[in-house]
Each structure stands twice: as structure tokens, then as C-alpha cells.
Amino acid sequence: MGEDIRLEIRSDARLLGAIRSLVRCYVGSCGFREERVDEVVLAVDEACANAIRHAYGGRKDRKLELTLRDEEDWLTIAVRDSGRPAPAERVQRKRLGARKAETLSPGGLGVQFMYRVFDEVAFEPGVRRGNRVTMRLKCPKGR
């Protein structure tokens, strides 16, 4: 069946609210409970925000592509950009947490949210340009 939604979005942070509304509606219709929907919305927002901020360095005139599909009991959401490929170190899974303010480093938190929310996360930085991140979540049984 392929994708349910393929969306081209200008790389402007102002549009993140609209993206969240769409993702919220779509994921809700896949049968996830509300708390799970909130987490997915957050993780997708982070993926788009990362592309805007890091791949495009805040440039607003580039394009992101968001695809959503619900197939064979898996929700699959991908975000693609054509900006600067992310260094491998930036998209690694890390342990979170700090007890004292002095040791805090909030950088890269969004990537860790993506790992924590989805069952599978695959970052595919391009060689010269572009990134694709594919996030997958098992759909609830008996929906």
C-alpha cells in the first residue's frame, strides 16, 4: 500500500506546530493511546527541528520531507532533508541524566527522545549531503 502521507515542508521552525497537529491526528487514528501519541508527536517534532537547526543551520528556504505509513502492524515515520549530513557521534544513542547543574549538557537531547520513544530508529546520513531518519513503532494489538 505504501505511504499514507508524504509531505513537503519548508525548513521554517514556525511550521513545527502545524507538523505536530498533523502527526497527532494521524498517530491517533492508528489506535495508540494518548500518552503514546504525545511521545510520538514529540519525537517527530525533534526529528524535524534537528533537520532545520543542524542540517540546514537555521535556513528557512530549504525542504523537509515527512512520510507516514501504517503497515503490517508497524507505524513508520521518516524525515528526510538535503542539508549537512549529521556526524555519527551526534546521532548515537546515549545514556541520559545528570544530578548536578554543573554537569548538564542539553545538546542532542532530541535525538535521545527519538530513541526512547520508538522501537527502532535508523539514521542514514548521506555521504555529501542529506539525512534520512526512519522511526518505527509496533502498533497496539487488537486495534
Next chain:
Amino acid sequence: MAMDIEMRDDDAAVVIKVTGEVDLYTSPKLRTAVLDALKKQATVGVDLSGVGYMDSSGVATLVEGLKSATDAKKDFVVVAPSSSVLKVLQLSRLDKVFAIRESL
């Protein structure tokens, strides 16, 4: 939905009341408000009871506020975080780092 900021400045503290959604688009405005408030007062509170959504850029803003406050030997307090804010702080494993109070 955008974000609104309201400042309450009394003798003891500045409280920044945030309403709406804190994301990559709106968090720079919160960052400016937090850093300005820290220049004026020894105690700064950020009231997040009216925040329906916050992402990692909001968390990063709070972390920056806490670090600046700690460096300047001032107090930085997260006031009445909404359930969605608390969840993001928990997801960040940072809910124990902030001083969280119901009111200020």
C-alpha cells in the same frame, strides 16, 4: 499555537509565566526572558502551568537558565509544571536536577 510570556516582578523574585507551546520556534523568546530576569533578581521562577507542549529546545532553555543561575549564585525555580512539561523532564532524566515548586 504560539507562546506568550508574562513577567511578574516583585521584591523577592521574578516569575515568568509561560503559556502555549515551547519549541524551536518559540524557545528563543523564553531564553531571552530567563537570562534578562536573572540579571535583575536573585530568584527567578518559570511558571510552566500553562504550557501544553515543550520539546528539547525548551528543556535546553531551562538547563541554560539553571546553569546561569548556579554560576551567578542565584536561584532558578521551575514553578507548577504541567503534566506534559513534567513528562518531557522525566524523559530527559532531568526532573531531579531542577528545583520544582507548586508556587513562588
